[in-house]
Amino acid sequence: MKKLILTALVGYALAVPALAQDSKNFLYLFSDSIIYAQKVQLRPDFSGYWQFRADSRRVPISQVKFFNNEDGFFANTRRFSLAGESQFSERIVAGKINLFQERPYDPEAFHRPYHYGMERDRLQIAALSMYYNKGFGDLKRVRYRNLMKDMADHPQSMQFLKDYRKSSQLSKIISVTAGAAIIAGVATLLTGGYSESSFTNSSILMGGGIVLATGGYLIHLSGKKNIEKAITNYNK
Incomplete structure (x- = not known):
């Protein structure tokens, strides 16, 4: 019993410096x-x-x-x-x-x-x-490619990464469409001579572009959460 207590005390004494250092x-x-x-x-x-x-x-x-x-x-x-x-x-x-x-x-x-x-x-x-x-x-x-290599041994994390890739690709498509709509709206306004009809058409295009851009940004943010989920599950 005394030997057991002594061993425990020695182990504790050795552990204290390490714990103090880690803290x-x-x-x-x-x-x-x-x-x-x-x-x-x-x-x-x-x-x-x-x-x-x-x-x-x-x-x-x-x-x-x-x-x-x-x-x-x-x-x-x-x-x-x-x-x-x-x-x-x-x-x-x-x-x-x-x-x-x-x-x-x-x-x-x-x-x-x-x-x-x-x-x-x-x-x-x-x-x-x-x-x-x-x-x-x-x-x-x-990046999708980087994480795919480092998480290849964890199926659940890989699924979150695939979800991230899908949302990222969708976000890019929406963002490109939004940019095209905004450019078309500006072009319509310039070529229409600032008439009432051109102003209306331009407003519709630009407004739609802004809505799409906002939607693409929100999808991008949502996709980022899948990155954190992938890493959190990998760390379990």
């Missing part, structure tokens, strides 16, 4: 090294350039691949930027596959006091660009 905030660098800290902040330096502060240590943002702090877990998406600018997108699904949504990290917005009952997430509009990875691997764009 800390950290910077994961492109060099694959990790800087643990009690507090990780993104702050401007004296020149006005952004840098990370991991306790007393200062780290250029260009060196940071991922970071975790009280606001969440974020990934650097600079390789997807034409200018190579470092921006950090938030992880919205964690697991065997991590899903990130493009919403540039703004520490001021995360700590801004609420006003008029608005929640923090309503203060920023999320973009449609989404990325994913496994572990601390490089980010990939959320």
